[in-house]
Amino acid sequence: MAFKKGLLTATALVAFTAGAAQAQTLVYCSEGSPEGFDPAPYTAGTTFDASSRALYNRLVQFTPGTTQTEPGLAESWDVSEDGLEYTFHLRPGVKFHSTDYFTPTRDLNADDVIFSFERQWQEDHPWYAYSPGITWEYFNSMSMGDLISSIEKVDDLTVKFVLNRPEAPFVANMAMDFASILSAEYAAQLEEAGTLDQLNQQPIGTGPFEFVNYQQDAVIRYAANQDYWEDVPEIENLVFAITVDPAVRAQRLQAGECQVMPYPNPADLPTLQNDPNLTVMEQEGLNVGYLAYNTQQEPFDNPEVRRALNMAIDKQAIIDAVFEGSGSIAKNPIPPSMWGYNDDIEDYEYDPEAARQLLADAGVEDLSMKVWAMPVSRPYNPDARRMAELIQADFSEVGVDVEIVSMEWAEYLAQSSAVDRDGAVLLGWTGDNGDPDNFLAVLLGCDAVGSANRAQWCNEEFEALIQEAKTTTDQEERAELYRQAQVIFKDQAPWATIAHSVVFMPMTNEVQGYVMDPKGGHSFEDVTLAE
Amino acid sequence: MIRFLLQRLLLIIPTFIGITIIAFAFVRILPGDPVLLIAGERGVTPERYQMLMQQFGYDQPIWRQYFDYLFGIFQGDFGTSISTKRPVVNDFLALFPATVELSFFAIIFAVSLGIPAGIIAAVRRGSWYDQTLMGTALVGYSMPIFWLGLLLIILFSGILGWTPVSGRIDLFYFFPAVTGFMTIDALISGQDGAFVSALRHLILPAVTLGTIPLAVIARQTRSAMLEVLGDDYVRTARAKGLSPRQVVGVHALRNALIPVITTIGLQVGVMMAGAILTETIFSWPGIGKWMIDAISRRDYPVVQAGLLLIALIVMAVNLIVDVLYGLINPRIRHQ
Numbered sequence: 001m002a003f004k005k006g007l008l009t010a011t012a013l014v015a016f017t018a019g020a021a022q023a024q025t026l027v028y029c030s031e032g033s034p035e036g037f038d039p040a041p042y043t044a045g046t047t048f049d050a051s052s053r054a055l056y057n058r059l060v061q062f063t064p065g066t067t068q069t070e071p072g073l074a075e076s077w078d079v080s081e082d083g084l085e086y087t088f089h090l091r092p093g094v095k096f097h098s099t100d101y102f103t104p105t106r107d108l109n110a111d112d113v114i115f116s117f118e119r120q121w122q123e124d125h126p127w128y129a130y131s132p133g134i135t136w137e138y139f140n141s142m143s144m145g146d147l148i149s150s151i152e153k154v155d156d157l158t159v160k161f162v163l164n165r166p167e168a169p170f171v172a173n174m175a176m177d178f179a180s181i182l183s184a185e186y187a188a189q190l191e192e193a194g195t196l197d198q199l200n201q202q203p204i205g206t207g208p209f210e211f212v213n214y215q216q217d218a219v220i221r222y223a224a225n226q227d228y229w230e231d232v233p234e235i236e237n238l239v240f241a242i243t244v245d246p247a248v249r250a251q252r253l254q255a256g257e258c259q260v261m262p263y264p265n266p267a268d269l270p271t272l273q274n275d276p277n278l279t280v281m282e283q284e285g286l287n288v289g290y291l292a293y294n295t296q297q298e299p300f301d302n303p304e305v306r307r308a309l310n311m312a313i314d315k316q317a318i319i320d321a322v323f324e325g326s327g328s329i330a331k332n333p334i335p336p337s338m339w340g341y342n343d344d345i346e347d348y349e350y351d352p353e354a355a356r357q358l359l360a361d362a363g364v365e366d367l368s369m370k371v372w373a374m375p376v377s378r379p380y381n382p383d384a385r386r387m388a389e390l391i392q393a394d395f396s397e398v399g400v401d402v403e404i405v406s407m408e409w410a411e412y413l414a415q416s417s418a419v420d421r422d423g424a425v426l427l428g429w430t431g432d433n434g435d436p437d438n439f440l441a442v443l444l445g446c447d448a449v450g451s452a453n454r455a456q457w458c459n460e461e462f463e464a465l466i467q468e469a470k471t472t473t474d475q476e477e478r479a480e481l482y483r484q485a486q487v488i489f490k491d492q493a494p495w496a497t498i499a500h501s502v503v504f505m506p507m508t509n510e511v512q513g514y515v516m517d518p519k520g521g522h523s524f525e526d527v528t529l530a531e
Numbered sequence: 532m533i534r535f536l537l538q539r540l541l542l543i544i545p546t547f548i549g550i551t552i553i554a555f556a557f558v559r560i561l562p563g564d565p566v567l568l569i570a571g572e573r574g575v576t577p578e579r580y581q582m583l584m585q586q587f588g589y590d591q592p593i594w595r596q597y598f599d600y601l602f603g604i605f606q607g608d609f610g611t612s613i614s615t616k617r618p619v620v621n622d623f624l625a626l627f628p629a630t631v632e633l634s635f636f637a638i639i640f641a642v643s644l645g646i647p648a649g650i651i652a653a654v655r656r657g658s659w660y661d662q663t664l665m666g667t668a669l670v671g672y673s674m675p676i677f678w679l680g681l682l683l684i685i686l687f688s689g690i691l692g693w694t695p696v697s698g699r700i701d702l703f704y705f706f707p708a709v710t711g712f713m714t715i716d717a718l719i720s721g722q723d724g725a726f727v728s729a730l731r732h733l734i735l736p737a738v739t740l741g742t743i744p745l746a747v748i749a750r751q752t753r754s755a756m757l758e759v760l761g762d763d764y765v766r767t768a769r770a771k772g773l774s775p776r777q778v779v780g781v782h783a784l785r786n787a788l789i790p791v792i793t794t795i796g797l798q799v800g801v802m803m804a805g806a807i808l809t810e811t812i813f814s815w816p817g818i819g820k821w822m823i824d825a826i827s828r829r830d831y832p833v834v835q836a837g838l839l840l841i842a843l844i845v846m847a848v849n850l851i852v853d854v855l856y857g858l859i860n861p862r863i864r865h866q
Contacts, residue, residue: 027702033824035615042614132611132618133586140579200616215708216625217816218699239702243814244824247681251689252696410567410829 024529025237026511028522029249029258033217033242036131037203039177040120043137045520048177050240053523054222055097056180056205057229059088059113060171064526065515067286067338067434069175073108073206079473083166084149088113088174090157095227096183097210101202104185108206110153115184121145127187130196138178138432166471168478172435181206208233208525218242234528253278253506259529260507260514262522266324266382272506281505283516284337288330288439289380289428290495291371291391292454294421299364306493308358309424310348312398313391313496322387323499330497332486333439337518339475340436340482345490347497356398368401370423372416376409379501379520380428387426387498417451424496425454431519436482441466444494455494462488532857539853546846551604554838555597558831565589565613565829587613587831600835609839610832612825619836623818628711629699630810630817634802636733637741642795645745646788649752654779656757664749671746676805680739680812687735694734697814701728736813740805744798751794755787762786789860796852800845 034050035042042048052058061072074088094108119127120136121144139145147170149162163170173179186204190196203211206229209222220240224233241258243249249261250268254275264272264280273280293300293309300306315329331347334340359367373388374381381387385406392402405423407415416425432438442448445466446458462485469481489495505516510530517523566583584590588599603610609619652661688696695701699713706720714733717725759765760783768782807819814820818837825833 025703036617041616131616133613134616135583135586197617213705215816216622217820218814219702221705241698241702241814242816243697244820245681245812245814248684248697248812248814251684255688255692255696257696257698257702410564413567414564 023236024234025239026235026260026524026527026529027239027241027258028524029243029252029261030220030240030522031242031246031249031263032244034220036200037211037214038182038200039180040116040136040139041131041134041200043141049522050220051203052177052180053207053521054209054238055203055207055211056182057094057207058175058177058179058181059090060175062175062434062517062519064523065517067431067518069171069434072175073113073181074174077171083168083471083473084163086161086163086170087154088159088161090159091229092157094206094229096186096206097204097225098227099202099204099210101198102183102186102189102204104183104204106185108181108183109156110159111184112181113159114151114153115187116179116181117144117148117151120178121148126191127196127199131200136178138176142173142176142178142432144173166473168470168473169433169435169437172433172438176433208523209238228525230525233525235524238524250506253508256508259511260505260522260524262505264504264506266326269326269504277509278506279509279511281507281514281516282326282502283505283518284328284335285379285501285503285520286335286337286431286434286518287380287428287501288333288335288497289327289378289387289426289499289501290330290333290497291424291426292495293424293493294419295455295457295494296419297422299362299367300424302362302364303492304358304362305364306496307348308355308362308364308398309395309400310493310496311351311358312355312400313394313498314350315347315498316350317394318387318390319499321390322381322383323501326502326504327499328502330500331490333444333489333495333497334436334482334486335431335500335518338431338434338436338439340479342483342486344483345486348493352394352397359398359400366399366401368403369395370405371395371402372412372423372425373404373406374409374412374426375406378428379430379503380499381426382501384426416454419450419456421456427454434519436478437466437470440482440485440489441470444489457492457494459488459492459494462492535857536854539850543846543850547843550839550842550846551601552597554835554842555600557838558834559593561826561829561834565831604839609836612833613830614825614828614833619832622821622833623836623840625711626816626818626821629713629815630803630806630819632712632714633733633736633740633809633815633817634799634806636737637739637802638744638795638798640737640741641744641748641798645748646752646791649749649791650756650779650784652749652753653756653760654775661753665753668746668749671742672750674742676739676743676808677812679742680735680809683735683739684812695728695732697732697812699729699732699815700725701732704728736809736815739812740802740809743801743805744795747798747801748791748794752787752791755790756783759783759787789856792855792859793852796848799848803841803845 030049032046034047035044037051039048039052039056057073059072059074060069063070073091073094075091076089078087090108090110096104096108098104119125120139122128147163147167149164152160154160183204187199190198208225208228210225212221212223214220222238224236226232243252246263246265247268250264250272252258253261272278293306295301319327319329331345332342371388371391374384377383388404392404395402415421416427429439429443442452444453444457446463449456449458465481465485469478472478503520507514512528512530513526515526566580588596612619612622648664652664655661684696687694700717704722704725706716706722709716709719713729714726717729765778765783768778806817807823809815810817810819811823822834822837825837
């Protein structure tokens with residue numbers, strides 16, 4: 001059966017390449033191999049592209065191209081007065097994939113939702129350790145275990161999550177990849193056969209595409225889910241051609257071996273942009289690169305000093321030299337594509353004169369400090385070393401002597417978290433769930449001092465606002481609270497916000513309807529191919 | 532001969548232990564704590580850090596970790612990948628045929644060009660041909676593999692459009708993996724053109740990977756041939772009035788090839804190293820690419836097992852070469 005299906009796909013593909021474009025096939029030159037096809041144990045975007053985004057759905061989903069949430073497998077949800085109970089009403093008639101290794105006998109119901117979460121949560125669950133060494137990184141790092149008090153089946157199409165404390169980002173969390181809904185019926189079948197590992201290798205979901213075959217490190221094949229509850233994708237065959245080297249991906253795209261590629265080399269961009277057969281889409285990524293002062297150490301405990309240093313940094317020069325144009329100046333700790341972004345904020349103007357004066361007023365003379373530069377290239381900062389050198393030059397203009405320090409990446413992450421660490425640290429963040437809380441509380445909240453809060457900054461006023469926003473369920477009210485929080489952030493200047501990177505997606509002109517995801521995911525359900 | 536074989540086999544034991552120690556120590560000398568790398572910018576609480584360390588067994592004393600590791604190997608357990616959570620051996624067995632296939636074609640390319648080129652250079656010693664050939668071999672030997680690979684792609688795939696850019700076969704061919712060797716599986720599938728497509732995909736990576744061995748083999752053949760050509764028995768053969776073709780082809784070549792076989796055997800180790808870069812450039816799903824991915828993720832068990840398994844293969848090949856050598860040249864056995 002698998003073979004027959006394969007032959008059908010192969011025939012369809014031959015027909016396509018022969019020019020009789022009956023079946024539409026999209027080849028995506030992906031950048032790496034997925035770690036598995038169960039999204040919940042993993043954290044890499046590459047894995048999510050190949051699993052959660054192609055194969056699964058979640059109770060809530062992100063409206064394509066935005067960070068707003070909309071109904072997914074749950075048609076609607078109610079939140080109790082006290083914000084502790086979320087009741088999700090499931091969409092009736094949602095079919096799981098029917099493949100040669102699994103035929104569902106029933107539609108999606110509450111059991112599937114409960115299975116998908118409890119396996120990550122309850123240590124005595126038969127699926128908690130279904131594969132050697134498996135861990136639930138996202139579920140744990142979001143503290144979902146502490147947050148959830150119980151998950152109850154009200155009836156077949158109603159599930160109630162009871163929380164231990166109010167948590168407004170909860171709905172956005174339900175749209176994240178780890179919250180993908182798997183089939184409890186399929187799991188039961190695997191348990192009976194004693195092949196629990198298969199869940200990660202032969203996945204079953206409700207998503208736009210169903211799994212056909214994976215040749216490790218080479219090719220993943222998917223077929224359109226003809227029973228999809230939303231619009232059935234027009235792409236009948238989706239192929240991931242795994243191509244690690246970005247220069248080779250670009251060559252493959254130009255040679256027509258694939259139609260879409262992610263993460264081009266900046267050096268290849270002009271060639272790709274000048275190719276008349278290609279379109280290069282671009283969008284600001286959901287990220288921020290920053291320089292975090294240690295606000296618990298002298299003289300950086302003085303906001304005057306931090307403001308002065310912020311004014312000394314020539315951000316435009318950094319964008320030009322480090323990002324080679326593929327970035328934009330950041331003025332807030334959250335990216336502009338996110339709801340709650342306060343566009344009224346004015347950035348510190350680059351003014352070395354004024355900075356020198358401010359430093360003198362604050363009584364700071366002959367300051368020498370450390371600037372930490374990461375040893376690895378990240379989306380929000382392609383070359384931290386270069387960035388640090390530019391900052392070093394800028395600071396020396398205002399009489400501040402900078403020593404650049406760098407160390408191995410894991411060591412860097414650990415040591416930069418320490419409260420008594422010296423100087424200022426270059427780092428950044430990429431959003432997980434499109435919620436401002438995921439930036440403001442995670443990176444600047446009092447609880448995060450000593451870990452993700454590299455500025456070691458705990459400001460009462462700011463903290464009160466983000467805590468209130470966490471427990472408010474109305475999004476407009478929350479947005480207002482976050483806008484106020486950004487005013488305090490800007491005034492107190494625990495960071496110099498530096499840049500949001502721009503993400504490029506080259507594709508051939510025949511690709512229609514591709515929408516870039518600000519969170520960096522790649523999904524193809526709405527894509528069509530022009531003749 | 533049996534005594535010779537036993538000696539060689541016994542030698543494998545300390546070598547094997549040595550390699551396990553190196554593989555084990557190597558990944559621990561690499562900077563970077565795997566738990567922190569998994570956590571990334573997200574950070575990790577001390578309790579969770581402890582839990583993960585415990586789960587991966589990194590909280591044990593070093594000697595204990597080593598013996599657990601050694602004990603596992605003897606039971607065929609090479610550990611579980613931190614990133615994929617799958618047993619390392621499964622991934623290795625799935626990917627190894629791709630590397631073997633690539634290396635096989637690379638060595639065919641290197642031998643079939645290298646030996647004739649070396650012979651001709653030796654026979655026409657000092658001619659323009661000899662000089663050009665040795666010059667080219669030097670260039671081939673010193674060319675960085677990743678650079679050569681990209682250059683070939685840009686020229687032959689990009690500009691000329693003769694060969695595919697990367698991958699193992701055109702994507703519209705789709706058949707189950709039976710042996711893991713794409714060329715054989717393509718033949719089994721019986722699909723029109725599949726075999727040719729698989730061969731076309733092999734050309735550039737095999738040339739890239741085979742270039743250094745080609746240069747080495749050509750130089751080695753030339754010098755071995757020159758040495759033999761000066762020997763008494765060759766002079767005798769010439770004096771007996773044998774044609775140059777007979778002298779070179781029958782008498783000289785047979786003896787000149789002995790050191791060349793050793794060289795070819797040693798090149799297998801070099802190719803394993805080269806495969807890491809070649810596979811990455813050409814998206815060739817073999818163990819080289821697998822290792823690179825693992826190193827960047829600090830996936831200790833994979834790097835460790837990969838090093839060990841590759842070392843075992845190189846050892847096995849060297850053993851075979853030794854035995855072959857012993858068969859061809861009996862003097863070696865008694866040394």
